[in-house]
Amino acid sequence: MVIVGLVHWPCLDKNGKEITTAITNMDLHDFARVCLTYGIEKLYIVHPYKDQLNLAGRIIGHWLKGFGSEYNPLRRKAFEVIRLAHSLDEVKKATGAFMIATSARYRNGALSWDDVRALSKDEDILLIFGTGWGLAPRVMDEADATLEPIKGIGPYNHLSVRAAMAISIDRILGR
Amino acid sequence: MVIVGLVHWPCLDKNGKEITTAITNMDLHDFARVCLTYGIEKLYIVHPYKDQLNLAGRIIGHWLKGFGSEYNPLRRKAFEVIRLAHSLDEVKKATGAFMIATSARYRNGALSWDDVRALSKDEDILLIFGTGWGLAPRVMDEADATLEPIKGIGPYNHLSVRAAMAISIDRILGR
Numbered sequence: 001m002v003i004v005g006l007v008h009w010p011c012l013d014k015n016g017k018e019i020t021t022a023i024t025n026m027d028l029h030d031f032a033r034v035c036l037t038y039g040i041e042k043l044y045i046v047h048p049y050k051d052q053l054n055l056a057g058r059i060i061g062h063w064l065k066g067f068g069s070e071y072n073p074l075r076r077k078a079f080e081v082i083r084l085a086h087s088l089d090e091v092k093k094a095t096g097a098f099m100i101a102t103s104a105r106y107r108n109g110a111l112s113w114d115d116v117r118a119l120s121k122d123e124d125i126l127l128i129f130g131t132g133w134g135l136a137p138r139v140m141d142e143a144d145a146t147l148e149p150i151k152g153i154g155p156y157n158h159l160s161v162r163a164a165m166a167i168s169i170d171r172i173l174g175r
Numbered sequence: 176m177v178i179v180g181l182v183h184w185p186c187l188d189k190n191g192k193e194i195t196t197a198i199t200n201m202d203l204h205d206f207a208r209v210c211l212t213y214g215i216e217k218l219y220i221v222h223p224y225k226d227q228l229n230l231a232g233r234i235i236g237h238w239l240k241g242f243g244s245e246y247n248p249l250r251r252k253a254f255e256v257i258r259l260a261h262s263l264d265e266v267k268k269a270t271g272a273f274m275i276a277t278s279a280r281y282r283n284g285a286l287s288w289d290d291v292r293a294l295s296k297d298e299d300i301l302l303i304f305g306t307g308w309g310l311a312p313r314v315m316d317e318a319d320a321t322l323e324p325i326k327g328i329g330p331y332n333h334l335s336v337r338a339a340m341a342i343s344i345d346r347i348l349g350r
Contacts, residue, residue, distance in 0.1 A: 078333070159208055
């Protein structure tokens, strides 16, 4: 089983400094819709600040119970997969899953796409995505494994987290 | 060669009525970054209204020549792939490419992912994506071909255009 985590701390800024990023409405929508399309039942939005989780909660409430639930019932269904958490530790405890960190850069010993595809059939894996300029190195260190990057053509490798997540899930669970 | 078109008219609203959708900043960013990552050199933003194309032009200008170009030179590189067009006819004339329409629904005679992958090696293909609730049926009729949908698991099939585009390009040009 695949579980997804969208991580807002600790992430990097463009100078490699650790930062906390803001939750964005668009990420919640795009992530939830990909998850539901591929049968993923749990999407954790990870943010250390209560105010930010409350904001996410209000957006989710709009689609689950507010105007949005009547305006677009299909969107409601997608939002049902979302869970809120203050930290990755909290998610690890709640899921007991094997945590795999994603990155645009290759790290020694990274699992291949085929590895993760096979693993997801036997085990609960928690696939985490960093916002900003990606997950902080210490998250990569603490993860149970890392995943090889999405390689395109040529040296440019700067996908949005929304695109990276969609492609990753399709590679692991698609077709 | 693959060319991408992001189409804002004629698209459908949630009741199946033809509409013109607004250009969104996030779509430009996500599409441009996916295109550049996969070596796609031309991304057409198609909108019939001059005001909307001007808005897109101002956003692009910010990243190509304004503050954004210094703040994030990698983003500038991605924005270099963007072209603006008033209609699909204009794009067809400019590119002479074989136009393939994408949809969340299967249409009789749709090409498979493998078909399109093979085709893109020999020919210029123009892959078009609809915004709102997708491309209007008459665009599907006028296209040279349609592409089979991205199938997930189960009946839910409502990806954002950003996710659908990322997955499609990875299936056609990835790995």
